[in-house]
Amino acid sequence: MAPMNAIIVGCGRVGSALAQGLADDGWKVVVIERREDALTRLGEGWRHPFVLGHGMDSHVLERAGIADAEVLIAATDGDNTNLVIAQVATKRYRVPHVAARIQDPARAEAYGDRGFEVISPVRLAIDGLAAWARAARPAA
Amino acid sequence: MFAVVVGGGKVGANVTRSLVAKDHEVTVVEQERARADALEAEFGHRVVHGDGTEMYVLELAGIARPPDLVLALTGDDEDNMVIAQLARERYGVEKVIARVNDPRNQEHFDLLGIAPTVCPTQRIMSLIEHEVPEHDLVHLLELRSENLEIIEVEVGARCPCVGTPVEELGLPAGSRLISVVRDGKAEIAVGETVLEPGDQVLAILEPGRESEVRRLLLGR
Numbered sequence: 001m002a003p004m005n006a007i008i009v010g011c012g013r014v015g016s017a018l019a020q021g022l023a024d025d026g027w028k029v030v031v032i033e034r035r036e037d038a039l040t041r042l043g044e045g046w047r048h049p050f051v052l053g054h055g056m057d058s059h060v061l062e063r064a065g066i067a068d069a070e071v072l073i074a075a076t077d078g079d080n081t082n083l084v085i086a087q088v089a090t091k092r093y094r095v096p097h098v099a100a101r102i103q104d105p106a107r108a109e110a111y112g113d114r115g116f117e118v119i120s121p122v123r124l125a126i127d128g129l130a131a132w133a134r135a136a137r138p139a140a
Numbered sequence: 141m142f143a144v145v146v147g148g149g150k151v152g153a154n155v156t157r158s159l160v161a162k163d164h165e166v167t168v169v170e171q172e173r174a175r176a177d178a179l180e181a182e183f184g185h186r187v188v189h190g191d192g193t194e195m196y197v198l199e200l201a202g203i204a205r206p207p208d209l210v211l212a213l214t215g216d217d218e219d220n221m222v223i224a225q226l227a228r229e230r231y232g233v234e235k236v237i238a239r240v241n242d243p244r245n246q247e248h249f250d251l252l253g254i255a256p257t258v259c260p261t262q263r264i265m266s267l268i269e270h271e272v273p274e275h276d277l278v279h280l281l282e283l284r285s286e287n288l289e290i291i292e293v294e295v296g297a298r299c300p301c302v303g304t305p306v307e308e309l310g311l312p313a314g315s316r317l318i319s320v321v322r323d324g325k326a327e328i329a330v331g332e333t334v335l336e337p338g339d340q341v342l343a344i345l346e347p348g349r350e351s352e353v354r355r356l357l358l359g360r
Contacts, residue, residue, distance in 0.1 A: 056218065056245065080193055080218040084248055092251055106195045107222070110230055 009055035010076035016041035074100040146192035147214030167201040212238040217245040297337040300359040307331035315345035
């Protein structure tokens with residue numbers, strides 16, 4: 001895929017690794033994070049911009065270049081924060097590709113059909129573990 | 141009436157108490173253990189302990205019946221937005237009232253179609269505008285769904301509108317003067333009304349017409 005403009009909101013374990021991975025692919029990545037110390041997760045070699053602030057703040061989103069973003073991933077540690085950011089990015093800024101990380105599988109399902117991708121790590125763990133358990137066979 | 145109150149802080153607890161006093165059926169959802177215990181001492185079985193943005197917690201509170209009214213009153217705007225959306229869109233609750241904590245988030249509530257909303261900070265700021273006469277143009281009321289607002293201006297001695305009948309002021313389309321308070325007496329503003337210094341004028345207009353109206357009436 002051609003390099004794209006991406007915004008990652010939230011620089012925790014998921015957001016920072018995601019940002020580094022996409023940056024390694026040659027993407028233009030901007031990270032938004034509320035706490036300055038969390039940005040150390042990006043490592044010394046981080047050469048891309050980051051914006052200090054809350055991802056629900058329109059000024060912060062605009063400073064991060066949301067008008068030109070092709071991809072936005074809401075990966076803060078708050079499910080509801082991610083749901084609001086993803087909807088604002090989709091409905092107000094018309095970002096073509098938006099995803100939200102939602103821990104709670106029930107809320108992930110409830111918001112599954114709103115024009116953005118919903119990824120639930122808990123759902124993935126449940127499905128993965130269930131598939132593994134079902135593949136187990138009695139010891140010979 | 142059956143109401144579900146989400147958020148048992150000061151606002152939620154006071155609203156719950158007021159509804160109970162009016163003999164309404166109420167459940168209140170509170171996430172914090174200590175706070176929920178305190179509420180339970182007062183409201184007994186009406187209290188549900190849990191995260192009010194989790195659907196099973198909302199269901200324990202009776203949201204699937206559905207209630208006549210859901211009040212999203214937590215101290216977190218993102219939670220209130222999700223509660224309002226789930227209530228209306230997932231459970232078919234017809235009336236939802238949401239609290240806006242940070243007025244900067246009002247635009248997100250509007251974008252998501254969540255109404256009515258209540259923002260105490262915004263209310264206080266409007267009152268400050270009204271009470272502290274440093275602003276020459278006061279926003280009295282915003283009729284959000286009608287896309288209209290009501291403003292008040294006080295006519296000064298050197299304002300360009302003094303001595304001119306209202307019909308000759310050249311007010312822009314989408315604006316109209318409602319009334320004039322002069323010497324403590326209110327009168328409906330008509331075409332022949334002539335404005336005088338000291339008049340308190342109420343006007344209704346579409347948002348965005350303010351600067352034109354301000355210029356015509358106040359000259360700045």
